[in-house]
Amino acid sequence: xxxxxxxxxxxxxxxxxxxxxxxxxxxxxxxxxxxxxxxxxxxxxxxxxxxxxxxxxxxxxxxxxxxxxxxxxxxxxxxxxxxxxxxxxxxxxxxxxxxxxxxxxxxxxxxxxxxxxxxxxxxxxxxxxxxxxxxxxxxxxxxxxxxxxxxxxxxxxxxxxxxxxxxxxxxxxxxxxxxxxxxxxxxxxxxxxxxxxxxxxxxxxxxxxxxxxxxxxxxxxxxxxxxxxxxxxxxxxxxxxxxxxxxxxxxxxxxxxxxxxxxxxxxxxxxxxxxxxxxxxxxxxxxxxxxxxxxxxxxxxxxxxxxxxxxxxxxxxxxxxxxxxxxxxxxxxxxxxxxxxxxxxxxxxxxxxxxxxxxxxxxxxxxxxxxxxxxxxxxxxxxx
Amino acid sequence: xxxxxxxxxxxxxxxxxxxxxxxxxxxxxxxxxxxxxxxxxxxxxxxxxxxxxxxxxxxxxxxxxxxxxxxxxxxxxxxxxxxxxxxxxxxxxxxxxxxxxxxxxxxxxxxxxxxxxxxxxxxxxxxxxxxxxxxxxxxxxxxxxxxxxxxxxxxxxxxxxxxxxxxxxxxxxxxxxxxxxxxxxxxxxxxxxxxxxxxxxxxxxxxxxxxxxxxxxxxxxxxxxxxxxxxxxxxxxxxxxxxxxxxxxxxxxxxxxxxxxxxxxxxxxxxxxxxxxxxxxxxxxxxxxxxxxxxxxxxxxxxxxxxxxxxxxxxxxxxxxxxxxxxxxxxxxxxxxxxxxxxxxxxxxxxxxxxxxxxxxxxxxxxxxxxxxxxxxxxxxxxx
Numbered sequence: 204x205x206x207x208x209x210x211x212x213x214x215x216x217x218x219x220x221x222x223x224x225x226x227x228x229x230x231x232x233x234x235x236x237x238x239x240x241x242x243x244x245x246x247x248x249x250x251x252x253x254x255x256x257x258x259x260x261x262x263x264x265x266x267x268x269x270x271x272x273x274x275x276x277x278x279x280x281x282x283x284x285x286x287x288x289x290x291x292x293x294x295x296x297x298x299x300x301x302x303x304x305x306x307x308x309x310x311x312x313x314x315x316x317x318x319x320x321x322x323x324x325x326x327x328x329x330x331x332x333x334x335x336x337x338x339x340x341x342x343x344x345x346x347x348x349x350x351x352x353x354x355x356x357x358x359x360x361x362x363x364x365x366x367x368x369x370x371x372x373x374x375x376x377x378x379x380x381x382x383x384x385x386x387x388x389x390x391x392x393x394x395x396x397x398x399x400x401x402x403x404x405x406x407x408x409x410x411x412x413x414x415x416x417x418x419x420x421x422x423x424x425x426x427x428x429x430x431x432x433x434x435x436x437x438x439x440x441x442x443x444x445x446x447x448x449x450x451x452x453x454x455x456x457x458x459x460x461x462x463x464x465x466x467x468x469x470x471x472x473x474x475x476x477x478x479x480x481x482x483x484x485x486x487x488x489x490x491x492x493x494x495x496x497x498x499x500x501x502x503x504x505x506x507x508x509x510x511x512x513x514x515x516x517x518x519x520x521x522x523x524x525x526x527x528x529x530x531x532x533x534x535x536x537x538x539x540x541x542x543x544x545x546x547x548x549x550x551x552x553x554x555x556x557x558x559x560x561x562x563x564x565x566x567x568x569x570x571x572x573x574x575x576x577x578x579x580x581x582x583x584x585x586x587x
Numbered sequence: 588x589x590x591x592x593x594x595x596x597x598x599x600x601x602x603x604x605x606x607x608x609x610x611x612x613x614x615x616x617x618x619x620x621x622x623x624x625x626x627x628x629x630x631x632x633x634x635x636x637x638x639x640x641x642x643x644x645x646x647x648x649x650x651x652x653x654x655x656x657x658x659x660x661x662x663x664x665x666x667x668x669x670x671x672x673x674x675x676x677x678x679x680x681x682x683x684x685x686x687x688x689x690x691x692x693x694x695x696x697x698x699x700x701x702x703x704x705x706x707x708x709x710x711x712x713x714x715x716x717x718x719x720x721x722x723x724x725x726x727x728x729x730x731x732x733x734x735x736x737x738x739x740x741x742x743x744x745x746x747x748x749x750x751x752x753x754x755x756x757x758x759x760x761x762x763x764x765x766x767x768x769x770x771x772x773x774x775x776x777x778x779x780x781x782x783x784x785x786x787x788x789x790x791x792x793x794x795x796x797x798x799x800x801x802x803x804x805x806x807x808x809x810x811x812x813x814x815x816x817x818x819x820x821x822x823x824x825x826x827x828x829x830x831x832x833x834x835x836x837x838x839x840x841x842x843x844x845x846x847x848x849x850x851x852x853x854x855x856x857x858x859x860x861x862x863x864x865x866x867x868x869x870x871x872x873x874x875x876x877x878x879x880x881x882x883x884x885x886x887x888x889x890x891x892x893x894x895x896x897x898x899x900x901x902x903x904x905x906x907x908x909x910x911x912x913x914x915x916x917x918x919x920x921x922x923x924x925x926x927x928x929x930x931x932x933x934x935x936x937x938x939x940x941x942x943x944x945x946x947x948x949x950x951x952x953x954x955x956x957x958x959x960x961x962x963x964x965x966x967x968x969x970x971x
Contacts, residue, residue, distance in 0.1 A: 336851055464852055467849075468850070480864070481869070481872075486849070486864040
């Protein structure tokens with residue numbers, strides 16, 4: 204994607220709300236530059252777009268006139284972040300399953316490669332006002348998934364989300380927070396430290412440009428990104444008909460695995476999970492049951508089909524880490540960081556990428572070369 | 588079935604162990620009298636039976652020689668009980684689904700009609716060493732099922748079984764204990780009062796003749812009777828791979844609904860239930876979810892197809908109770924008992940029979956005529 208088209212897309216993240224399928228269709232049919240031109244160009248007052256009332260079109264025009272994509276690009280750059288467009292090497296192509304509700308792009312903070320991480324990722328979500336049981340389960344699952352080399356995706360909310368992130372972080376694992384606001388914002392404010400830590404050790408991503416606040420509607424629509432990005436969604440605690448089930452239902456619609464952790468029938472915070480389990484959800488009680496299920500998905504599960512990327516196409520930093528691993532035995536990530544002169548968090552990020560690509564395995568706290576050395580042939584890299 | 592054939596069957600309950608399919612096949616092929624004759628008649632020493640080694644045949648012969656069916660019939664009669672054979676009006680024909688493992692007959696204590704009760708019955712089973720949560724759930728489900736006019740079937744064991752029976756009894760409901768020993772025995776001994784109470788207000792049944800003790804194998808095989816008798820089995824708490832799941836698996840094989848009450852993943856006593864729910868079991872969290880599921884089964888669900896028996900074929904005691912109900916409004920069973928000069932427990936038993944037949948409904952503690960008056964036509968009465 205050319206720079207102008209990319210800048211126009213950044214501008215449109217201030218115009219088209221997450222999940223706006225009409226806006227997505229215009230973008231698909233016209234391209235970003237042309238759409239933006241119709242909204243703010245000299246002829247814009249007389250231009251119409253299919254399906255848009257004049258009143259709504261005015262809203263689009265006003266927001267487009269206010270957009271300043273260079274400023275947003277500078278802001279995300281100042282955070283050490285980047286803006287990903289569909290078609291970029293790092294774009295997680297499974298998001299394309301969302302059709303015209305696909306994010307226009309993603310603002311990303313963190314060193315890891317989002318696409319590769321998402322290949323082996325599971326969402327762990329649930330109630331904000333969770334019980335001690337729910338928090339325990341989310342933390343345990345977050346840690347155990349990370350220990351098995353899976354990336355834990357959640358929404359950085361209070362309760363289950365935070366417990367899942369904390370579990371993954373505590374296990375020196377990979378975790379992705381999908382925010383319903385600009386990735387420079389910490390929402391909730393009480394999670395400033397947690398979100399900063401995720402941006403260091405993992406990834407903080409979102410569809411909304413810097414500075415933008417969350418709204419109730421944006422939380423709901425953020426959930427579709429969590430569902431689409433991951434191979435499956437685990438709901439740990441959720442009240443009957445609660446918002447936490449929105450992600451689960453979105454996952455179902457997208458053909459992803461949808462799982463629930465059962466709890467006492469006497470707990471209202473398990474009622475929503477049981478509702479899900481009485482439908483199409485699958486009962487899971489530990490990380491092995493989760494990975495057994497989601498490990499089956501998709502044509503490109505690297506551990507079944509060999510690596511999705513040949514070794515000679517790896518980035519130099521990844522190759523350095525791979526070369527530093529001995530033929531036998533595991534090495535702690537801290538030692539690998541020192542051996543290769545790479546920052547600790549980047550080392551971890553590269554290791555999870557290499558894991559997703561089938562080159563390495565995690566055993567306890569150490570990493571080692573995968574049992575079956577990947578074949579060094581070129582192969583297409585794809586989504587699910 | 589003639590008296591001699593019936594007596595021979597009673598004798599064979601001391602010869603053929605519950606669930607012995609080879610014995611069941613001989614019985615089906617030869618009839619009870621002929622089979623018994625081959626085992627204890629003058630020619631018995633030279634007779635062979637298909638598939639029996641001489642050593643096993645000796646065992647059959649020794650047990651047959653010891654049998655005294657008149658004494659067993661007198662013993663069950665002294666308890667106010669009876670012996671049911673396949674083909675009897677009170678025989679629950681759904682037991683025929685067990686094929687050659689069908690009980691030879693059933694010793695029954697209690698006033699109610701087993702066949703009619705079983706038409707609207709659900710098994711509630713689970714661990715002996717249950718938690719307070721499991722006991723609470725079993726009691727609640729037992730009460731709520733009874734309040735909805737369903738008969739609660741269980742095995743009279745400590746823990747979940749006892750809680751389910753107690754729940755049904757406390758709600759002045761119908762409950763059936765299926766024992767793995769003679770119905771004159773109280774096993775476990777600590778449940779002497781409970782089993783006596785069930786024999787008064789409900790039914791105590793078993794395949795084994797009076798005086799016979801339970802063995803581990805008999806518990807397992809008893810479970811197939813619980814599974815076959817009922818429309819579905821609910822497992823409340825069960826350890827991973829525990830015996831409590833045998834009933835559930837038997838129910839699955841017989842095409843009955845198999846349900847589980849989820850619990851905390853952190854509780855070992857829910858692990859077996861979750862194992863079941865990860866397979867073909869259905870998550871249930873209250874009595875409505877259970878009756879919604881099992882209410883769908885079968886061609887003869889009375890509330891969907893009208894009564895299975897015309898009013899003019901009811902027994903006089905049932906007709907008296909039906910006649911005593913006013914055109915509108917509910918009446919407590921105690922008042923009905925006084926109005927009709929019927930014992931309280933028999934009144935309750937008749938009410939549950941009338942419910943199974945579609946004539947009456949339970950509302951709270953009262954009973955009233957069913958909303959849709961049953962059509963007074965003759966219709967075949969059958970199993971599931």
